[in-house]
Structure formats: structure tokens, C-alpha cells
Amino acid sequence: MPQYNPPLRDMQFVLHELFNVVDTFRTLPAHADIDVDTVNAVLEEGGKFAAQVVAPINLSGDAEGCALDKTTHEVTPPKGFKEAYAQYVEGGWPALSCDPAFGGQGLPHxxxxxxxxMLNSANQAWTMYPGLSHGAYECLHAHGTDAQKSTYLPKLTSGEWTGTMCLTEPHCGTDLGLLRTKAEPQADGTYKITGAKIFISAGEHDMVDNIIHLVLARLPDAPAGSKGISLFVVPKFLVNADGSLGARNGIYCGGLEHKMGIHANATCQMILDGAVGTLVGQPNKGLAAMFVMMNAARLGVGCQSLGLTEVAYQNAVAYAKDRLQMRALSGVKAPEKAADPIIVHPDVRKMLLTARAYAEGGRALCVYTAMKLDVALNAADADERQEAEDEVALLTPIVKAFITDNGWIATSHCMQVYGGHGFIHEWGMEQYVRDARINMIYEGTNTIQSLDLLGRKVLGDNGKKLKKLGKMVAAFVEEEGVREDMQEFINPLADLGEKVTKLTMEIGMKAMGNPEEVGSAAVDYLRVVGHLVYAYLWARMAKVALDKQDSGDTFYTAKLHTARFYFAKLLPETASLIRTARAGVAPLMAMDEALF
Structure with missing residues (x-):
């Protein structure tokens, strides 16, 4: 059975030594009183909950899965899930970053x-039950009426109720403009909603008394396409005026998806049969309102793969130090044993260091993006909020796609470290691989994220957001480029920054003649920009480690070794990616589709 140890030391490094997040918090009125000790204490306790309560039911939950009673349409999650959720609520964890006006603790995102x-490392499938509640909370907090806020937000904040987002339908996929679910206005101001939704994570379960569904549907006079979509809040049980639960609403689970991974999460086919809902935001403006939840979910999915990368790495390292097989090519390393531990072999180390570099780089990116989100939501100055919002917008598709691509690579490598045992369920590694694969697909496939980055976030504003990133990188290069001991990090960072600028201009010019050029280059382009962001973060981490390498703390020695590995073995991938991006659309579209 796999084990999990919360990476508190590296989290503290990223939070307090790399980004000095408390200094940023002090500039935000809502978080001005947050200090280092508070942050560390919360995360230490959170780590205990993840490791001691949630992690032990991960392997068993995957084996057991969820059960649907087709007569009552009720879903039962695996053994121990409901009890773990009760402890989660009792500990106040759902309220961590929620508005104190609705019972939240008001801590930073x-x-x-x-x-x-840490929750995702411990048990991604379990974490998905409360995970989408945060997105539902944020959506209603931003766009809900006062009545909707007072009805739903306190219960979502406390965790007494959970939330979902009901977007896609069997024929839609990501193209939500094709959705057919209908919303008929009623005399009392509510709507009767009819249709079918699929792939609804945690759509039905018995862990809470009520589930709050955010549903996209069309009004009778709605225009075609995405401009005719409205958003509705549809509770599993109707809520009476006094806050008590009323009648069962006409929304229920018609079937559970049989999936490759995340078996312990109830991925539901949801049927709406005249379900009662209320409008969120303006008619036909539902997609814009839903993007609050969708963007939160995209950041959350990146966090899922970060968690899996970390826990897979931890277990693969433990196995590699223990597993004996063959001798090192340079000579015996463990003469007292029948063979050397496999961690002596170069390629095993390459796989382990790949996972480690992607975990630590992903952690830095996720924390940085969350810090900027806190600024976007809480800074007193409007311009400062807008600057941070633009940065979060640029980074969101990178968090979602780059981290999840890397999570797939890392978990696959870690399974490979185990050899044949990696393919066996009881070791836990094959579950991490299966669970990681969905993260590249849902909440907008990674191709969709790549199109969003290149088409909307970069070319859509003539590179304005990207130029801000470039200036930040250039400023760091100029400041640290004079240090001899930083050259191995600064030179490749500066080189890649120049290449990204040239590549962006080249694709933009080609796209003016043929928009398909964006589609052909987007996936490679996102990965190149992802590496630019990681190279910048790794260079910053290397600087901190260099400054403290004589402290006697081997943490900084390990950080430097990992940084050097990243620049030597992972960053060079960008050379081939730039070449394939420049190859253009012709090799993809030249062949007649009849020849496929």
C-alpha cells in the first residue's frame, strides 16, 4: 500500500523563501493580519488530515468504486468516504478560504x-466531492442574487452541502453552444429545466444532505450557439423559506460512468425532468458567469496532477532505495547485499528526478498563481487587481495543461521504476497513472487549453499579457545575470525568452493568412511557454538555494541538484517543440480525409 508524507518543507520554501507570500498578504486588506506561523500551522494540520484520514481509503476506494441504486437513483461512495467527509466538515476545512460573511475563515486562496x-496526493477521487463546491461557491458569490447567496453560500461554506457544475451533454463535448437542455419560465419566477447532462463529477452521493447543481440551459427565446446559454442553480432538494429542506427536485442520477480511473468518485449521467431552478446572473449570459467556476476548476485540475506527481515520486523513491537488482555499471555499490538498489542506475534516477522536478516546479507555479489570484480578488488598487487578473488569465491554461501533461509523464515514469510491480494494483502506482490520465481531458482538454493560451490569451490581445511575462523574466535575467554562479540558469532562460518572442510573432503572422496555423502550433506552443515559466521559477529557486547552500541544510543542496537536472535534461525539449510548431499546418491538413 502506498504511503504519503505531506511535503511541508518544500511548501514552506515556496511560500516563505521563494515568494514571501506573507509580504503580499499584508498589502491586501482582507489578509493583512495573516502571518507565517498561521500559514504553517494550518498546513501542518491539513497535512495530518490528508495523510491520516484521506490517504488510507484511496486504494480501497479505487477497488470498491461507487454503487448506484437504479430504483432510488441514490449513489453510495466507497467505504469510509462518508466518515472522512464528516471529519473534513467537523475540522472546518471547507470554510478555509471562504468569505467570513457566509461563515468562512477568510484565509487566502x-x-x-x-x-x-495534499488532499489530491492523498486521494484525488475523494477530494473531488468537496472540490467542485469551491467553484460553485465562487460562481454564486460573484453572480448570485442576494437570495441565492443567503440560501446556498453558508451551507457550501460549512461543507454541509456540496456543489457540482452540469455543463456538457452527450452530443456536446466542449462545444457548449450545442447544448439542448431547456429552461421554461414559471409564473413564480423559477424555471422548469429538462434535459440530460453527462460526466458530472460527484453528481450524486450520500455524504451530504443536499447537492447544489449549477446547470447550463436554454431559455425558449434564446439565440443559437453559446450566446444563448443561461445558468441556473438547481438543488437536489428544494429549500424552504426558512432554510429547511423541502421536496426532492426533478434532478437525479440516471447512470454511473465506467471509467479508466477515479473509480471512487461518482461521475454521473444526470437527468433533469422538470427540475426547479433559479436564474444565476443575466439571461443568455450564463457561460460568462460559469467561467468563474470553470476557471477555478481548471486551476484545481492542475492541482490534482501536482498532487499525484508528488505522491508517485515519494513512493517511487522509497521503492528505488529498497529494490535490489543488478550491479551498478561502474562497480558494486552495496557489497553487503546480493545486488545494488536500483536507485544507483542512471535511468532510474532520470525518471525519479523528472517527477521531482515537475512536482517542485508545479508547486511553485500553483502557489504563484494562487497568490496572484488573492491579489486579483483583494487588492485595494483597481489597476493592481487588473494586472494580477491578467496574469492569472495567462497562467490558467498553463497550470491546467502543462502540469497535467507533466503529471502523466511523471506518474508513468514512477510506475516504470517499479518494473512489473508497478502494474499491480496493491502497490498503488497504476492507480496514480489511471487517475492522472483524466486530468488531461476534463475541464477542457489540453488542446482546448492550448488554443485558449495561443488564440485568446496571446494573439487575442496582441501579446499584451505575454509581454508582461516577458518583462518579468527579462528583469530577473538582467538583475541576476551578473552572477557567475547563476549563469547555468540565466543563460538558457534568457535564450528561451527570446525564442518564445520570435515564435509568437512567426505564428501570429502565419495565422493572419491561415487561422489553422494556430491549431497546428498551439499544443507545442503551450508546452514551450510552460517551460519558459518553469525555467523562470526554477532559476528563482536556484538563486535562493545558492544564497543558502552554506547553511548546512541539505534541502538547498537537493534543490540545486534538481534545478540543474531540470535545465540539463528537461528544458532542452523546447528545441524540438519549437521546430514542430514551426512546421506549420501543411503536414497535418495536406492529406485528403478519405485517405485516413
């Missing part, structure tokens, strides 16, 4: 991000 990384 940055702290919640680190807590959720």
Missing part, C-alpha cells in the same frame, strides 16, 4: 491551494 495539493 494560496493556503487553500496548498491544502488541496
Amino acid at each position: 494560496t493556503v487553500n491551494q496548498c491544502f488541496y495539493e
Whole structure:
């Protein structure tokens, strides 16, 4: 059975030594009283909950899965899930970053991000039950009426109720403009909603008294396409005026998806049969309102793969130090044993260091993005809020796609470290691989994220957001480039920054003649920009480690070794990616589709 140890030391490094997050919090009126000790204490307790309560039911939950009673449409999660959720609520964890006006603790999203990384390492499928509640909370907090806020937000904040988002339908996929679910207005101001939704994570379960569904549907006079979509809040049980639960609403689970991974999460086919809902935001503007939840979910999915990368790495390292097989090519390393531990072999180390570099780089990116989200939501100055919002917008598709691609690579490598045992369920590694694979697909496939980055976030504003990133990188290069001991990090960072600028201009010019050029280059382009962001973060981490390498703390020695590995073995991938991005659309579209 796999084990999990919360990476508190590295979290503290990223939070307090790399980004000095408390200094940023002090500039935000809502978080001005947060100090280092508070952050560390919360995460230490959160780590205990993840490791001691949630992690032990991960392997068993995957084996057991969820059960649907087709007569009552009720879903039962695996053994221990409901009890773990009760402890989660009792500990006040759902309220961590929620508004105190609705019973929240008002802590920064940055702290919640680190807590959720640990939950995802411990048990991604379980974490999905409360996970989407945060997105539902944020959506209603931003766009709900006063009545909706007072009815739903306190219960979502406390965790007494959970939330979902009901977007896609069997024929839609990501193209939500095709959805057919209908919303008929009623005389009392509510709507009767009819249709079918699929792939609804945690759509039905018995862990809470009520589930709050955010549903996209069309009004009778709605225009075609995405401009005719409205958003509705549809509770599993109707809520009476006094807050008590009323009649069962006409929304229920018609079937459970049989999936490759995340078996312990109830991925539901939801049927709406005249379900009663209320409008969220403006008619036909539902997609814009839903993007609050969708963007939160995209950041959350990146966090899921970060969590899996970390826990897979931890277990693969433990196995590699213990597993004996063959001798090192350079000579015997463990003469007292029948063979050397496999960690002596170069390629095993390459796989382990790949996972480690992607985990630590992903952690830095997730914390940085969450810190900027806190600024976007809480800074007193409007311009400062807008600057941070733009940065979060640029980084969101990178968090979602780059971290999940890397999570797939890392978990696959870690399974490979185990050899044949990696393919066996009881060791836990094959579950991490299966669970990681969905993260590249849902909440907008990674191709969708790549199109969003290149088409909307970069070319859509003539590179304005990207130029801000470039200036930040250039400023760091100029400041640290004079240090001899930083050259191995600064030179490749500066080189890649220049290449990204040239590549962006080249794709933009080609796209003016043929928009398909964006589609052909987007996936490679996102990975190149992802590496630019990681290279910048790794260079910053290397600087801190260099400054403290004589402290006697081997943490900094390990950080430097990992940074050097990243720049030597992982960053060079960008050379081939730039070449394939420049190859253009012709090799993809030249062949007649009849020849496929």
C-alpha cells in the first residue's frame, strides 16, 4: 500500500523563501493580519488530515468504486468516504478560504491551494466531492442574487452541502453552444429545466444532505450557439423559506460512468425532468458567469496532477532505495547485499528526478498563481487587481495543461521504476497513472487549453499579457545575470525568452493568412511557454538555494541538484517543440480525409 508524507518543507520554501507570500498578504486588506506561523500551522494540520484520514481509503476506494441504486437513483461512495467527509466538515476545512460573511475563515486562496495539493496526493477521487463546491461557491458569490447567496453560500461554506457544475451533454463535448437542455419560465419566477447532462463529477452521493447543481440551459427565446446559454442553480432538494429542506427536485442520477480511473468518485449521467431552478446572473449570459467556476476548476485540475506527481515520486523513491537488482555499471555499490538498489542506475534516477522536478516546479507555479489570484480578488488598487487578473488569465491554461501533461509523464515514469510491480494494483502506482490520465481531458482538454493560451490569451490581445511575462523574466535575467554562479540558469532562460518572442510573432503572422496555423502550433506552443515559466521559477529557486547552500541544510543542496537536472535534461525539449510548431499546418491538413 502506498504511503504519503505531506511535503511541508518544500511548501514552506515556496511560500516563505521563494515568494514571501506573507509580504503580499499584508498589502491586501482582507489578509493583512495573516502571518507565517498561521500559514504553517494550518498546513501542518491539513497535512495530518490528508495523510491520516484521506490517504488510507484511496486504494480501497479505487477497488470498491461507487454503487448506484437504479430504483432510488441514490449513489453510495466507497467505504469510509462518508466518515472522512464528516471529519473534513467537523475540522472546518471547507470554510478555509471562504468569505467570513457566509461563515468562512477568510484565509487566502494560496493556503487553500496548498491544502488541496495534499488532499489530491492523498486521494484525488475523494477530494473531488468537496472540490467542485469551491467553484460553485465562487460562481454564486460573484453572480448570485442576494437570495441565492443567503440560501446556498453558508451551507457550501460549512461543507454541509456540496456543489457540482452540469455543463456538457452527450452530443456536446466542449462545444457548449450545442447544448439542448431547456429552461421554461414559471409564473413564480423559477424555471422548469429538462434535459440530460453527462460526466458530472460527484453528481450524486450520500455524504451530504443536499447537492447544489449549477446547470447550463436554454431559455425558449434564446439565440443559437453559446450566446444563448443561461445558468441556473438547481438543488437536489428544494429549500424552504426558512432554510429547511423541502421536496426532492426533478434532478437525479440516471447512470454511473465506467471509467479508466477515479473509480471512487461518482461521475454521473444526470437527468433533469422538470427540475426547479433559479436564474444565476443575466439571461443568455450564463457561460460568462460559469467561467468563474470553470476557471477555478481548471486551476484545481492542475492541482490534482501536482498532487499525484508528488505522491508517485515519494513512493517511487522509497521503492528505488529498497529494490535490489543488478550491479551498478561502474562497480558494486552495496557489497553487503546480493545486488545494488536500483536507485544507483542512471535511468532510474532520470525518471525519479523528472517527477521531482515537475512536482517542485508545479508547486511553485500553483502557489504563484494562487497568490496572484488573492491579489486579483483583494487588492485595494483597481489597476493592481487588473494586472494580477491578467496574469492569472495567462497562467490558467498553463497550470491546467502543462502540469497535467507533466503529471502523466511523471506518474508513468514512477510506475516504470517499479518494473512489473508497478502494474499491480496493491502497490498503488497504476492507480496514480489511471487517475492522472483524466486530468488531461476534463475541464477542457489540453488542446482546448492550448488554443485558449495561443488564440485568446496571446494573439487575442496582441501579446499584451505575454509581454508582461516577458518583462518579468527579462528583469530577473538582467538583475541576476551578473552572477557567475547563476549563469547555468540565466543563460538558457534568457535564450528561451527570446525564442518564445520570435515564435509568437512567426505564428501570429502565419495565422493572419491561415487561422489553422494556430491549431497546428498551439499544443507545442503551450508546452514551450510552460517551460519558459518553469525555467523562470526554477532559476528563482536556484538563486535562493545558492544564497543558502552554506547553511548546512541539505534541502538547498537537493534543490540545486534538481534545478540543474531540470535545465540539463528537461528544458532542452523546447528545441524540438519549437521546430514542430514551426512546421506549420501543411503536414497535418495536406492529406485528403478519405485517405485516413
